[in-house]
Amino acid sequence: MPALKRLFVERFSLIDRYMLREFLLSLTAVIGVLWLIYVATRFARYLAQAAVGNLPAEVIFNLLWLNSLGALSILLPIGTFLAVLLSLSRMSSDNELTVIAACGIDGNRILRNVVIFSGAMAIITGVLALLIVPDVLSGRYEIEQKAKVAANTTGLVAGSFKESQSGDWTFYSQKLSDDKIHMENIFIEIHRDEKPLIFRAERGRFDIETDSGDKFLILEDGYRYEGNAGDLDFRIAEYATHSMLIERGESVQVRERHKSLPTAELWERGEPQDLAEIQWRVSTALMTVILSVIAITLAHTGPRQGRYAGFFPAVLVYVIYSNLLGVTRAWVEKGDLAPWFGAIWVHLLMIGIMLILQNRLKLKRLWQQRKRPKTA
Structure with missing residues (x-):
């Protein structure tokens, strides 16, 4: 100096x-x-x-x-x-x-x-x-x-049901991490007039696609139920990983x-x-x-x-x-x-x-x- x-x-x-x-x-x-x-x-x-x-x-x-x-x-x-x-x-x-x-x-x-x-x-x-x-x-x-x-998951409490802000789906998680990103024993019901859609998974986590800003819920080791029980078109599908789009990224985020x-x-x-x-x-x-x-x-x-x-x-x-x-x-x-x-x-x-x-x-x-x- x-x-x-x-x-x-x-x-x-x-x-x-x-x-x-x-x-x-x-x-x-x-x-x-x-x-x-x-x-x-x-x-x-x-x-x-x-x-x-x-x-x-x-x-x-x-x-x-x-x-x-x-x-x-x-x-x-x-x-x-x-x-x-x-x-x-x-x-x-x-x-x-x-x-x-x-x-x-x-x-x-x-x-x-x-x-x-x-x-x-x-x-x-x-x-x-x-x-x-x-x-x-x-x-x-x-x-x-x-x-x-x-913020979208604010209010999630382990062992309780939570409805989305738009009312389109109901979410349940038996166990939730402190950061509200990782969950266990998940139940999701998507409200539809014709065919109800239900997801069940052992584990799940929230993820974001960095390029587009789209927000996803990644479900692992679960089942997908579509339709009403007892109907001829009732479907059950097993999956190892399933991605659910929660919210699309805006142009500002891109x-x-x-x-x-x-x-x-x-x-x-x-x-x-x-x-x-x-x-x-x-x-x-x-x-x-x-x-x-x-x-x-x-x-x-x-x-x-x-x-x-x-x-x-x-x-x-x-x-x-x-x-x-x-x-x-x-x-x-x-x-x-x-x-x-x-x-x-x-x-x-x-x-x-x-x-x-x-x-x-x-x-x-x-x-x-x-x-x-x-x-x-």
Whole structure:
């Protein structure tokens, strides 16, 4: 650490260290506020689900912790963007940038510090989005699915009958595990007007198909009775394993599962939706740098405008940027846009806007010169 600190002091001047420190302090404050808002929103949503019985209360904090980790790859780009904007806006309103320029430090120095800071945050964002967050989302997905299955079985008591919420079937288990996943001596009656259907099994367990999110009840070593006893079409079938579909997975669950797949697996599959997911993860790192450079221009406000004058344009730029990436992602998934082109055009567009904003004064002078009438 001392050697690293010495290298940092040697490579960066006092002004550079001051700017980087301001960026870091602002990033900590912004990320803290955004993270608290995100956690509070998620917590309220989980409480609502637990209140109606769709989610066991004991898994709320586990899901909240995994969700907060998974959100870092989304919060870091906008947090870095706002941190650079707020820091430079404060320095501009306090005339610190004017003093720095009077000391002979040009704008390229500020640009270098912003690129260094945002580049470091982009590397962290890239590592999170490509490597860490998919594992976190995978763990969250499994906990959510198991929790929903447990919620569906909430109220199951060993040795007592339980009717489903829809009233379509009646369930009985002589012995039930603590996690309400494994059971013994199972009896199930499915209510049908024409032919009653009854299942009996020695053992059973709940299972979830990870890709589709479909929920199954797996019965082992049992019998299947169909019809009324004494009828000619009464049937008895013996089975070693029988799967019963309890609930089909929703499209939202399929998308959540896809987001949790490792980047290497997505690359090997190579489908349009897989490549679209990879491009989205890479784009979070790229937009961190591009937005931070744009923040330099938005932070230089005019006199008597205040340090928050560029905040609304900054939010507008971020909304446009993220929405364009989202639309492009949908186009690639549907096959309407070539995967190799993908989100490249969005980044090129934002880089073009960034260059226009940085050179707007030069472009304005050139435009005025062209409109100025020529004298004979």
